[in-house]
Amino acid sequence: MNNQNLKIAVTGALGRMGSLLIKEILKKKNIILSLAIVKNKSSVLHFRKQLCIKNKNVNFIICDSLKHQNKKFDILIDFSQPSASMKYLEYCVQHNKHLIIGTTGFNTIENETIKLASKKISIIQSSNFSIGINLIFNLLKDVTSIMSNNSDIEIIESHHRNKVDAPSGTAIEMGKIISKIMKIELDNNSIYHRVGNVGVRPNKKIGFSSIRAGNIIGEHTVMFANNDEEVLITHKAINRLSFIKGVIKAALWLPSQKNGLFNMKHVLNIQ
Ligand SMILES: NC(=O)c1ccc[n+]([C@@H]2O[C@H](COP(=O)([O-])OP(=O)(O)OC[C@H]3O[C@@H](n4cnc5c(N)ncnc54)[C@H](O)[C@@H]3O)[C@@H](O)[C@H]2O)c1
Numbered sequence: 001m002n003n004q005n006l007k008i009a010v011t012g013a014l015g016r017m018g019s020l021l022i023k024e025i026l027k028k029k030n031i032i033l034s035l036a037i038v039k040n041k042s043s044v045l046h047f048r049k050q051l052c053i054k055n056k057n058v059n060f061i062i063c064d065s066l067k068h069q070n071k072k073f074d075i076l077i078d079f080s081q082p083s084a085s086m087k088y089l090e091y092c093v094q095h096n097k098h099l100i101i102g103t104t105g106f107n108t109i110e111n112e113t114i115k116l117a118s119k120k121i122s123i124i125q126s127s128n129f130s131i132g133i134n135l136i137f138n139l140l141k142d143v144t145s146i147m148s149n150n151s152d153i154e155i156i157e158s159h160h161r162n163k164v165d166a167p168s169g170t171a172i173e174m175g176k177i178i179s180k181i182m183k184i185e186l187d188n189n190s191i192y193h194r195v196g197n198v199g200v201r202p203n204k205k206i207g208f209s210s211i212r213a214g215n216i217i218g219e220h221t222v223m224f225a226n227n228d229e230e231v232l233i234t235h236k237a238i239n240r241l242s243f244i245k246g247v248i249k250a251a252l253w254l255p256s257q258k259n260g261l262f263n264m265k266h267v268l269n270i271q
């Protein structure tokens with residue numbers, strides 16, 4: 001497919017990510033916004049007021065259902081919520097559309113369903129589209145392979161008060177990367193809660209802490225602490241454009257791929 005005039009559908013169009021993504025797509029010459037998908041019809045009017053009045057030249061459809069919209073887009077970009085994402089995944093499989101999933105908070109079955117769907121269509125799923133976090137994902141492999149032997153590992157994430165899933169998708173992905181290098185099962189070796197007399201910290205467990213406060217865009221720290229030293233690896237998203245730039249890169253990359261499940265490591269060509 002020629003990705004010069006990519007036609008995009010965006011779900012969660014009124015959300016923090018969806019609305020910013022739409023604004024950025026509208027500035028691009030080689031990407032066309034075809035559909036803005038909102039949760040229900042009642043918000044369509046609100047959407048028109050919010051976006052179209054300021055931007056009179058826009059020429060896209062605002063809808064709350066993909067019925068009859070099949071021909072109008074090449075890639076669906078999803079920043080909504082897991083149950084909605086599963087519905088859009090099914091649509092993309094049925095209509096052979098590329099899919100980019102930014103939504104987080106999927107359970108094991110939903111993640112398996114996404115994996116299965118990627119046998120039929122090409123999907124990019126990423127818990128965090130920022131370039132910096134994806135570099136850190138790689139760095140974590142090296143640090144873990146050297147330090148996990150004698151260090152306690154803690155993952156600390158902070159986000160805005162409206163974020164509904166915890167730990168963040170990024171924190172979970174960091175845990176998966178670390179546990180894979182440590183050759184341990186993440187599910188049986190993570191600590192999510194500490195309250196009361198919890199006893200001495202066990203070895204070889206990965207701790208998670210989630211802070212929800214104010215308007216924090218997204219901060220992640222991985223701490224490796226032993227008796228002699230502490231290594232802290234931190235990423236702070238200063239604004240949501242850090243994610244959106246990665247999403248747009250991913251959208252331009254995806255159409256040339258065959259079916260499969262990809263992430264930002266593939267898009268950025270980092271091993
Ligand atoms: N991967 C990343 O880089 C990244 C970055 C930021 C946020 N996120 C994730 O993206 C998701 C959305 O984040 P947000 O901050 O934009 O949330 P938000 O609550 O501001 O936006 C979500 C929007 O989805 C809409 N929605 C719900 N069901 C829908 C449906 N069936 N059809 C269409 N729209 C529907 C909601 O009405 C809402 O407007 C979250 O899961 C978040 O964790 C991922």
Ligand SMILES: O=C(O)C1=N[C@H](C(=O)O)CCC1
Pocket residue numbers: 104127128159160163167168169170171217218
């Ligand atoms: O704002 C959010 O919600 C974010 N969610 C992602 C996650 O769960 O890791 C990435 C950062 C922003």
